[in-house]
Amino acid sequence: MPMRGLATLLVCDASNVTGIVDRLEPGAWCAASPTPSDRRVKNVVATDEGRETIRRVRAEMQATHTALDALGEEERTALYGLLELLRDGLRPGA
Incomplete structure (x- = not known):
């Protein structure tokens, strides 16, 4: 392309x-x-290496989505809140 x-x-x-x-x-x-x-x-x-990397990333993303689907609504809300705290701490100058 x-x-x-x-x-x-x-x-x-x-x-x-x-x-x-x-x-x-x-x-x-x-x-x-x-x-x-x-x-x-x-x-x-x-390249073949690039296509394999894409395949692996997609598989890992799917596994993550599957794992998150196992959480209940309350657990997901708590997890997202914790991830927000971590993201804020990772910002430059934080």
Whole structure:
């Protein structure tokens, strides 16, 4: 997919996608290469490593959702309150 198309999909500026891809390429999660018909346009492709990482993250997210579904309403409310406290403590300057 061209970087500009990826920016549209992610609802962000194309320069943000360039920065993201620049950080993902060294980890071998994606590869960007010029389009043969227009070398100014770069296509981004997920590598096998990138697709495996996506699969693992999705599986972990699903496991987390499943675990949270086991909590009752009161337990979820208490957990979210505690997570808010932790998030506040993680903010810069907190």
